[in-house]
Amino acid sequence: MAIATRILLAGAALAGLAGAPALAAGKFRAPEGCTVYQTVQLHNCQVAQLYRCDGDAAGDQWTLYSDGQGPFYLSRIDAETRWVDSYDLTTGERDQIAEEADPASFSTLLETGRDSYDFTTKSNSGEVRRYHGFDELTGKTVVIDGITLDQTRFELTAEGADGERIYHRSGAQFIQRDWRVFFADREVFEGSDGDRREMAEGPVTFAAPDTPGYLAAEPEYDCNSQMTDAMPLPGGAS
Template structure:
């Protein structure tokens, strides 16, 4: 199993400890501790956490919508997506062991730009290739007293036969202290559709504050959203590859 991969025991614990329909808080697995809850546009609440059983630098994230838990993922210190799991479809992806051009938050922060070219593997569709670029805009944004650096990004996903599946471009944010990408505004284009998403953070909630580990998203809920092509971590919000 790859370094930092989502082990079956942790995945099962997240699913079984997660919120019931009427629950107010999200219960993390034993040995895991959250450091921030983010309430975002597009009716999403996310929890970032670490687990004692993980190697140093591994962070995990869960995302919940109106219908409950919809994403579980893990990243390393360079914000590379290691694993992603979508409970509603039982879809899993894992990063290949030797990317051609690994995504690197360190390079982005040091040079202002980072390119990447890597593949993920899933049982359903095999290999998916992702090619793209992140670039710091030089703009610093403060949202709910948290300092974020804005990025421009573009990414294209290709199927096992090289066919373009979708592309995405827009702005996201980086928090250098947490070494994490945070969602922004996105335009996603597939062969049959194009739509916009707004995953910008609205509130950052820390341990001990009201709403920390809330299971209930607060903003933009009840809206009718466009159907997306098969979603990857890039579209889920974060937070990004």
Template sequence: MRAVRNIPLLAALAVGLPATPLAAQEASRLFQVPEGCEAFLTVQSRSCIVSHHWTCAADPEGTHWRASLDQDGAFSVSFTDAEFRWLRSWSLRGGGTDTLIEPEEDPASLTELLATGSDSMVFSIREENELGVFRRDYTGFDSLTGESVEVDGRELLVTEFAYQYDTANGVRRTEGNQFVHEGWRLFFGGLETVTLPDGETFEGNYSPMEFAEPGERGFLTMQPIYDCGDMMSAVDAPPVWRVAR
């Protein structure tokens, strides 16, 4: 597994604060990335989520970080590569860590999806949390529907997706539609349904609504703006909803 940096940042995010002194936080209210790193995108999404994306010079080429925040601050951080493989992710409130077990049987490949219109995947995750260490074996697919949408002036390709893994009580499945931006090589959430082993289902809408690049209004803001207030926020949803593939 590749070395993963930025642990001090994760500690700061775990309490919902950027990695800066309190006075600086109040002065700017902007998300701060670590020294040697550069933020390139802020995304405002449905379900009261704002996410920040950045790269670091010392990390392997093509990798990037994402932190997701709700009204109470940061709740997750993920580290992915140019194929959007789930290398590592952290649940900042629950304290869990997921690590991709390499090599995978059938790695996720954004390149294959864009070239052929579909991509299958079979991989395993090492999940560590307060209950212990577990292995989750995933199978799934992404496919392009042939449709695209324009969101805040950016063209996004529409996908269908599904993935599942076995639990002690049966299969847990997530499926729905997401969005891909070819230039950024990023997936964004959409309309998703989680089906639990007992048949109970949860639905969520994590569609992107606004994008901000460096110099644009809203870049690195810590305040989510869609579906907040009295609306159900991401913190109320099952954890799997919070990590858009």
């Protein structure tokens, strides 16, 4: 899909929000009233823009993911990394959090070393999905491009409204304590049709304002070997 088409779809998906992300001269431009605090280059030909907006609830933040063809996924989480809102920018599908039997809690993860979650989302097409699983600190930390990250172990199962499993994901992720965000690392994806894939989509470089690579719109790593085929999920489901 051409980059221009991706951007048009992004605009359509974000209609009704206070502004929409855009690309200008190879740089990402956040919506009015929003500020990008990190641009993160990821493995598997992805780049993420992490930003916060003045008009949002305290602790809310957004992440826009782009691949070699342009923006493809936008997510909004709150201070506890609860899945508030997400957009598939290739289809216009929007998912919002609905019922929560066990809300995700970043605070609980930091305080106890483990957090479980069980919640449902509903899309603008009416599809309902249930997500349940856990995140667990391993006690290990790593430093990537000067940023200290804690490693986690996780499992996540997605089910349809009928209770049938859609997919199961398991493996390792990272958290950044001060930013209150998750990043992918290495995981195994198992679909209901028997499809099984191993993925590595962890961070490679971080760029804060006024540093090289800040607001870069193009991914830099692994783009000649593999394009992304797994949609990131916010919070502990990333």
